[in-house]
Amino acid sequence: MHYVRLLRPPKLAPSKRGMQTELVFTITTDLGDSFLCPSEPIDLAVTADIYSPSADVSCELSERRKLQWLPGSRVAKPGYELPPMVVNAMMSGDAVELCVGTASSFSAEGVQSILSSSGENPSQGGAGGLVMPVRVALNGPDADNDISTRKFRLGAASEPPEYLEVEEEIGESIARHVWDAGVVALSAIAGIYKFPRLHSSQHPCMQALRRMFDDSEAMNILELGCGVGILGTGLCAVYPRGAGDCTILMTDLDEAEGRARSNIALLKHNRSGSQLGNTNILYENLNWDHGRQGRFGRQVRLRRWDLVMLSDCTYNVDMLPALVGTLSALHASNVKWVADGDEPVSTRVFLATKPRHASEQALFDLMAGDGWQTLETQILPLPVLGGERESVEMYLFEKA
Numbered sequence: 361m362h363y364v365r366l367l368r369p370p371k372l373a374p375s376k377r378g379m380q381t382e383l384v385f386t387i388t389t390d391l392g393d394s395f396l397c398p399s400e401p402i403d404l405a406v407t408a409d410i411y412s413p414s415a416d417v418s419c420e421l422s423e424r425r426k427l428q429w430l431p432g433s434r435v436a437k438p439g440y441e442l443p444p445m446v447v448n449a450m451m452s453g454d455a456v457e458l459c460v461g462t463a464s465s466f467s468a469e470g471v472q473s474i475l476s477s478s479g480e481n482p483s484q485g486g487a488g489g490l491v492m493p494v495r496v497a498l499n500g501p502d503a504d505n506d507i508s509t510r511k512f513r514l515g516a517a518s519e520p521p522e523y524l525e526v527e528e529e530i531g532e533s534i535a536r537h538v539w540d541a542g543v544v545a546l547s548a549i550a551g552i553y554k555f556p557r558l559h560s561s562q563h564p565c566m567q568a569l570r571r572m573f574d575d576s577e578a579m580n581i582l583e584l585g586c587g588v589g590i591l592g593t594g595l596c597a598v599y600p601r602g603a604g605d606c607t608i609l610m611t612d613l614d615e616a617e618g619r620a621r622s623n624i625a626l627l628k629h630n631r632s633g634s635q636l637g638n639t640n641i642l643y644e645n646l647n648w649d650h651g652r653q654g655r656f657g658r659q660v661r662l663r664r665w666d667l668v669m670l671s672d673c674t675y676n677v678d679m680l681p682a683l684v685g686t687l688s689a690l691h692a693s694n695v696k697w698v699a700d701g702d703e704p705v706s707t708r709v710f711l712a713t714k715p716r717h718a719s720e721q722a723l724f725d726l727m728a729g730d731g732w733q734t735l736e737t738q739i740l741p742l743p744v745l746g747g748e749r750e751s752v753e754m755y756l757f758e759k760a
């Protein structure tokens with residue numbers, strides 16, 4: 361999958377007719393290691409979305425000046441005169457956001473397009489799921505903050521829109537944007553509830569997760585290496601409302617804390633308390649170098665963890681011993697919760713990865729060596745526009 365990425369916040373400047381804006385963006389893979397290289401030019405669309413108390417309105421800025429991404433493109437720097445409606449909205453304090461994306465037949469706008477791109481077609485539409493659009497505020501508190509957002513539709517296009525919004529930081533930090541495995545893992549889990557008839561939702565891996573979520577009186581879910589939090593906040597958004605209480609604790613290195621916490625706040629802001637039901641979402645720092653030694657923060661120590669989840673955290677082979685050591689230390693911490701005479705506990709791990717190098721296979725030896733058993737494996741193909749197909753692999757491990 362490719363992502364439209366802003367290289368800097370949009371510039372606004374007065375013009376003869378009012379106001380103009382200039383954008384600088386690229387379209388790359390999640391790692392930023394290759395640019396989108398389609399075989400034919402593809403049309404891009406830039407819209408200005410106005411959110412006013414009376415109605416939300418969308419104006420297409422690229423309508424008059426066609427914008428295309430060509431084979432070999434590396435960066436685009438389009439400039440647009442803002443229509444009076446947009447300028448007036450900004451003057452009167454309404455929020456205005458720019459959205460840069462591809463024509464909708466290529467767009468990775470949400471669960472439906474991601475799952476349709478993996479060979480299933482809930483939309484009966486085109487390939488979809490190939491290029492993720494980006495959004496950025498033109499005014500308001502976020503406008504100067506080097507923040508852009510991904511707005512990810514969770515349900516079917518035919519249903520009232522339900523989005524997950526995730527802020528990213530404009531720039532190159534690994535912890536500050538969404539990654540393919542997180543996007544696909546969230547889509548697969550959301551699919552269980554939003555598109556239950558799909559093959560992906562019926563897969564034993566998803567069905568095992570569904571049974572855990574639906575049947576537990578209380579679930580404690582710990583996420584390692586949450587990054588900006590697409591998987592943790594997304595799971596919180598789609599967690600079944602009729603099920604028991606659920607606590608999701610997202611963790612990462614301290615440099616990821618600010619953005620992860622602001623995405624939790626954004627989730628809570630976008631959904632009233634009642635919409636999140638009895639699901640609670642928290643953040644705490646957890647460095648795997650400490651975790652492998654059983655050194656955990658207060659929130660981790662407070663609970664027994666039914667499920668540990670992680671996406672796109674296994675690409676750095678040097679970190680695998682610390683990561684697997686942390687999983688095993690979490691299991692050891694779980695075991696301490698068992699009183700004499702209680703049933704023995706098992707810990708489950710849901711791990712999603714987009715394999716990038718053969719060396720990452722070391723993960724499976726380390727997991728097996730520490731006594732983790734693979735319960736389920738599910739692979740979802742991920743088509744790539746202008747490139748070779750990729751896939752995201754999802755595993756459910758258990759240690760008893």
Ligand SMILES: C[S@@+](CC[C@H](N)C(=O)[O-])C[C@H]1O[C@@H](n2cnc3c(N)ncnc32)[C@H](O)[C@@H]1O
Nearest residue numbers: 535538539542585586587613646647648671672
């Ligand atoms: C590729 S990102 C994936 C982020 C997120 N899971 C997703 O799917 O979007 C890898 C994450 O692992 C975190 N990470 C790397 N080394 C870590 C360590 N030693 N302890 C904790 N987190 C670490 C990074 O900060 C980063 O957020």
